[in-house]
Amino acid sequence: QSSLPRELREKYLLTRRIGTGVCGEVRLAFQRSTCRKVAVKIINKKNFQSEGMATRNATTEIEILQRVDHPCLIKTEDFYQTDDSYYIVLELMEGGELFHRVKSQQQLQENVAKLYFYQMLSAVQYLHSNGIIHRDLKPENILLSSQEDVCLIKVTDFNQSRILEESVLMRTLCGTPSYLAPEVFTQASTTGYSLAVDAWSLGVLLFVCLGGYPPFHESFGDKSVTDQIILGEFTMVPSKWRHVSDQAKDVVRRLLVVDPSKRMSIEAALQHAWLQDQGMLETAHRLMYPPGEDAAAVSMQEAPSGGPSKRKRGDGDEE
Numbered sequence: 001q002s003s004l005p006r007e008l009r010e011k012y013l014l015t016r017r018i019g020t021g022v023c024g025e026v027r028l029a030f031q032r033s034t035c036r037k038v039a040v041k042i043i044n045k046k047n048f049q050s051e052g053m054a055t056r057n058a059t060t061e062i063e064i065l066q067r068v069d070h071p072c073l074i075k076t077e078d079f080y081q082t083d084d085s086y087y088i089v090l091e092l093m094e095g096g097e098l099f100h101r102v103k104s105q106q107q108l109q110e111n112v113a114k115l116y117f118y119q120m121l122s123a124v125q126y127l128h129s130n131g132i133i134h135r136d137l138k139p140e141n142i143l144l145s146s147q148e149d150v151c152l153i154k155v156t157d158f159n160q161s162r163i164l165e166e167s168v169l170m171r172t173l174c175g176t177p178s179y180l181a182p183e184v185f186t187q188a189s190t191t192g193y194s195l196a197v198d199a200w201s202l203g204v205l206l207f208v209c210l211g212g213y214p215p216f217h218e219s220f221g222d223k224s225v226t227d228q229i230i231l232g233e234f235t236m237v238p239s240k241w242r243h244v245s246d247q248a249k250d251v252v253r254r255l256l257v258v259d260p261s262k263r264m265s266i267e268a269a270l271q272h273a274w275l276q277d278q279g280m281l282e283t284a285h286r287l288m289y290p291p292g293e294d295a296a297a298v299s300m301q302e303a304p305s306g307g308p309s310k311r312k313r314g315d316g317d318e319e
C-alpha cells in the first residue's frame with residue numbers, strides 16, 4: 001500500500017487483485033467514505049517501450065475514458081499517477097470479464113450472445129461516431145455488470161485506442177491531385193477503412209461467444225495464427241456450431257472478411273436480420289436506459305396530492 005499515491009490511499013482501500021492484463025492489474029477497492037466497491041486498474045509505465053509512448057497513450061486513454069458517455073462504455077471516477085504507474089478508478093462490473101463467463105459456460109446460448117453482441121455494436125458505433133477506434137476489442141476487455149446471463153456489458157481498456165484526427169491524407173486530397181502518385185490514392189482506400197478493424201474484432205468476439213473457442217489459434221492446423229488471419233481461414237466445428245442459427249453464422253462470416261472494403265460495417269451489422277429481434281432489443285434498451293433513474297427523479301418532486309394514489313378493489317376497500 002505504501003507505493004500508492006497518498007490521495008488514492010486516503011480515498012480508497014485497495015484489496016485483492018481481480019483481473020490481470022498485459023500492462024497491469026485490476027484490484028478490488030472500497031471507497032472509504034461510502035464502503036462502495038470500485039475497481040482500480042493499475043498500469044505500470046515501464047511496460048511501455050518509451051516514456052513518450054506511455055505518456056501519450058495513458059493521457060489519450062484517460063482523455064477518451066473521461067470524454068465518452070455511453071451505457072456500454074466503462075465509466076471512470078478518478079485518476080492518479082506516480083512516477084512508475086497510472087491508477088484508474090472505475091465502476092466495478094460485478095460480473096467480471098466476458099472471457100471468464102464464456103470459459104465457465106463453454107459457449108453462450110445464442111440469445112445471450114445476441115444480447116451482448118448488440119450492446120458491443122452499440123458501444124463501438126458510438127465510439128466511431130465520435131472518431132475513436134478502439135483497436136483492442138477482446139473478451140478480457142468486455143465486462144459484465146452482474147452474474148446473470150441477462151445483463152449490461154461495458155467495453156473497457158482504451159489503451160490501444162486512436163482518435164481519428166484530420167489526417168495528412170485528407171489535407172493532401174484538398175489540393176490539386178494532378179501531381180500526386182497513384183499510391184497516395186490506393187493507400188488512401190486502406191487508411192479510409194481503419195474503423196473496419198473494430199468490425200473484424202467484433203467478428204472474433206461473436207465467434208468466441210457462439211462457438212466457445214477462438215476462430216484463429218496456434219493449435220489449429222499447420223499455419224501460424226497470423227497466416228490463418230491473413231487468409232481468413234477459420235472452422236465452425238459442427239459439434240459446437242450445430243445449434244447456432246444460420247443468421248448468426250452469417251453475421252460472423254460477413255465480419256471475418258479479410259478485405260476491409262468488403263467487410264460488413266458496424267452500421268450494416270446493426271441492420272442485420274439476426275439483430276432485428278424485438279425481445280432482445282427491448283431487453284437491451286431496458287438494461288442500457290433503465291427507467292428507474294427517471295422515476296427516482298419524479299419521486300423527488302412534491303407529490304401533487306396526499307402520497308401514492310389509492311386504488312379501489314371490487315369490495316370497495318382502499319389498498
Ligand SMILES: C/C(=N\NC(=N)NO)c1ccc(NC(=O)Nc2ccc(/C(C)=N/N/C(N)=N/O)cc2)cc1
Pocket residue numbers: 017018019021023024026039041043061074088090092093094095096097140141143156157158159
Ligand atoms: C467483479 C470482478 N471480480 N470479482 C471477483 N470476486 N474476483 O475475484 C471483476 C470485475 C472487473 C474485472 N475486470 C476489470 O474491471 N477489467 C478492466 C480492464 C481494463 C481496464 C482499463 C481501463 N484498462 N486500461 C488499460 N490501459 N489497460 O491496460 C479497466 C478494467 C475483473 C473482475
